[in-house]
Amino acid sequence: MDTLTVAKRQERMARIKSCGTRPELQLQGLVRGLGYHYQKNDECVPGSPDVTLTRIRCAIFVHGCFWHRHRCDAGRRVPKSNVRFWTGKFALNIARDRRVGRELRKAGWRVLVVWECQLRDHRRVARRIRAFCAQR
Numbered sequence: 001m002d003t004l005t006v007a008k009r010q011e012r013m014a015r016i017k018s019c020g021t022r023p024e025l026q027l028q029g030l031v032r033g034l035g036y037h038y039q040k041n042d043e044c045v046p047g048s049p050d051v052t053l054t055r056i057r058c059a060i061f062v063h064g065c066f067w068h069r070h071r072c073d074a075g076r077r078v079p080k081s082n083v084r085f086w087t088g089k090f091a092l093n094i095a096r097d098r099r100v101g102r103e104l105r106k107a108g109w110r111v112l113v114v115w116e117c118q119l120r121d122h123r124r125v126a127r128r129i130r131a132f133c134a135q136r
């Protein structure tokens with residue numbers, strides 16, 4: 001079995017999915033439902049967050065649990081083959097998330113991370129987003 005090919009393919013699939021994925025659309029739908037005017041993937045903002053509310057300087061990301069290593073079952077999963085490849089990849093993602101978070105805060109943004117698994121409870125996420133945006 002050519003495991004590298006499998007890993008590469010999975011990576012590629014994930015990359016394709018990372019643009020306009022369902023979690024992103026769900027997040028954007030929730031923000032829209034709350035009546036906020038938002039921008040998506042604004043490239044002028046560090047990390048081009050999934051959602052930015054420019055006027056109140058709020059940035060919201062939806063992170064895939066597996067790729068960004070959430071403390072849930074999906075985020076603890078490590079494929080059995082090519083462990084070094086995966087752990088390296090995960091470390092890069094985590095480092096990047098931290099760097100982007102720092103850059104955003106330095107530039108005066110507030111940052112909210114919504115995990116993919118949390119989107120299962122729409123109402124709860126919507127409440128969190130509303131509370132986050134209402135904070136000053």
Ligand SMILES: [Zn+2]
Nearest residue numbers: 065070072117
């Ligand atoms: Zn999760």
